[in-house]
Amino acid sequence: MLPKFDSVFSIDCVIFGFEAGELKILLIERNEEPYKDWLALPGYIVEQDESIDDAAERILYELTGLRDMHMQQFHTFGEVNRHPQGRVITVAYYALIRINGQKELRPVTQYAKKAFWHPVSELPKLAFDHSEIFNTGFNKIRRRLHYQPIAFELLPEKFTLTQLQSLYEAVLNKKLDKRNFRKKMLSYGFLKELDEKQKGVSYRAAKLYKFDKRKYGKIFQGEMTIG
């Protein structure tokens, strides 16, 4: 039979958002020991009767009020002493979401005082090994941006090509050539040009585009190269 251990699995979530040309990440202020009052990634313990994917959804909801995020695990952290109170192995997940499309952030449980967006530049020291978890996750999505259409998960449904480009530039941390970027993006054929323009700007309004998931699926089996 299986041994009985006092071992615990947890989930930690690295949730990226994009707002005002800046890449942000979702943090909570802890309301529990250890690391009470510290900033941390949203994370908690997996129950015995839920899969880790389900646990990730639930935990994020409880700590931030956000639901139905599409999260993907990216790494498992299993050092013996990563949690001061015992053996806790944590599976880290990431998601990319539209900040504006979301209602306000409101923790449902008492474990977090609040949840809020913080720019990825100038992150403070986080609780546990969460700074390391964040870095690993950031590197993953940076890599993935090159060959998967994850950028569109961060933008509003309708976006301009300039917004798309500035997102790429923010994540990859480098400038891209405007003409080449647009040429390549449009050449893939999965962007649908809308009959609509940007509103409320004090300069020439840009065309709006939509990501066409259907077409993407037909064209690619998950491959592209940008940046």
Next chain:
Amino acid sequence: MLPKFDSVFSIDCVIFGFEAGELKILLIERNEEPYKDWLALPGYIVEQDESIDDAAERILYELTGLRDMHMQQFHTFGEVNRHPQGRVITVAYYALIRINGQKELRPVTQYAKKAFWHPVSELPKLAFDHSEIFNTGFNKIRRRLHYQPIAFELLPEKFTLTQLQSLYEAVLNKKLDKRNFRKKMLSYGFLKELDEKQKGVSYRAAKLYKFDKRKYGKIFQGEMTIG
């Protein structure tokens, strides 16, 4: 405080080898319930006082007699019912090794009757969700082969360009053009041509090459594209 759960972490290892132009994987025959007598990936339970990376090394050693493999985790499997006797979350690791450089396979514990190499084509149904774990791992290394120098971990220290190419072909499951392959590989500059030739073949002996890790490190920060 942390709750007490009857939860267990385990490690499963997907170990690839290359022999006779064929990609192989290391399997064990189980000597324990559940799935007694079934074929399975080498895997076992993580102790409370060891990191998951350490556990992976230990477990592989105990089940196969292989030591000092450089393993990397690639995914964590956490469905509730993946183990019939209770909640077990498993972290899957892979490694690529030289079959010929290794001594014989000899399990150190009683949990495995034997360990052996099996071609990745025509794998039988494995215990637990190990078939799924294998598939996930195989896809990972197939992806990684494109941009990381992992092929050299599978070949003997000295190898011919044809051996290298046939390894790429076996993993990617497609034919590559000989001239283009050689041109590109050599252009990277991390292959060292030796003053030595193949022996014991009944045809023109090919030059032997070595992977120059030093040069690779200098030239790349982990990037290349082949296949």
Next chain:
DNA sequence: TCAAAAGTGTTTTTTATACACCCATGC
């Protein structure tokens, strides 16, 4: 001398890069 694999270049096509000016709009 034959079988088997080693070794070798050139052309074409595709993809990436570099680069600068006029346009439309709101204030």
Next chain:
DNA sequence: GCATGGGTGTATAAAAAACACTTTTGA
């Protein structure tokens, strides 16, 4: 009318792909 970002094309360079024959060796 001016400030702001929107929008556009071409030329060059680099990389990838297609393609077939001669050489060496051992048996």
